[in-house]
Amino acid sequence: MNQPKIKRDPEGTRRRILLAAAEEFAGGGLFGARVDQIARRAETNERMLYYYFGSKEQLFTAVLEHAFGLLTDAERALDLADLAPVEAMTRLAHFVWDYYRDHPEFLRLINNENLHEARYMQKSTRIREMISPIVTTVSSILARGEAADLFRPNVDPLRLYVTISGMGYYIVSNRFTLAATLGRDFSSSAERAEIVQLNTEMLLAYVMRK
Structure with a gap:
């Protein structure tokens, strides 16, 4: 009796490993995550994990690339070109803050990589390329706002993006310690x-002409 053929799905297996690893690394970091648990989550074996990704460290880098890729895809879906500059800047900032709120696992991955002093991100050329589109968008909004005599001149788009990012990052990544030390659940x-309103007013107060 002929045995049914097993359909091979290399892309599906690779994706399952990547998603399973993202959960494990977000929970335990690079050193806390276990390869056998990743394989179990992905419904495969450790041999396949090493076959597709080479090592645990290379898998961690791939997970970081995947996480930034999802953020970049979401950023590219933003349609801000037809919005007035103030509304466009506000919409972009709210998108960043909402993304962090909805994806705390992304921030946990970044926090863990900071413990490694970005050792694994530095091995990836893709991640740096992914950051460029959103900074270009910020630059475009600033230019339109300045041309309309709404925004102050000479605002550095990269510094502004980092500031916007930090405004949303802190209350998500530190929400538990903030609640424990200050007694308030942000x-x-x-x-x-309230925080979004505060951050929006501070952001616009900086970019707007006096």
Whole structure:
């Protein structure tokens, strides 16, 4: 009796490993994540993990690339060109802050990589290329705002993007310690709305002409 042929799905296997590894690394970091648990989550074996990614460290780099790729895809889906400069800047900032709120696992991966002093991100040329589109978008909004005599001149788009990122990053990555030390849950919907309003006013106060 002929045995049914097993359909091979290399891309599916690779993707399952990548997604399983993302969960493990977000939870335990590079050193806390276990290869056997990643393989179990991905419904494969450790041999296939090493076949597709070479090593645990290379898999971690691939996970970082995948995480930044998802962020870049979401950023590219933004349609801000037809919005007035103030609304476009506000929409972009809110997108960044909402993305961090909705993807805390992304911030955990970044926090872990900071512990390694970006050792694995530095091995990736793709991640640096992924950051360029959003900075270009910020630059375009600033230029339109300046041309309309709304925004102050000479605002550095990269510094502004880093500042916008930091404004949303901190209350998500530190939400537990903030609650423990200050007694306030900044992840609650009411507190978040107040913080978003505060951050928006500070952002616009900086970029707008006096």
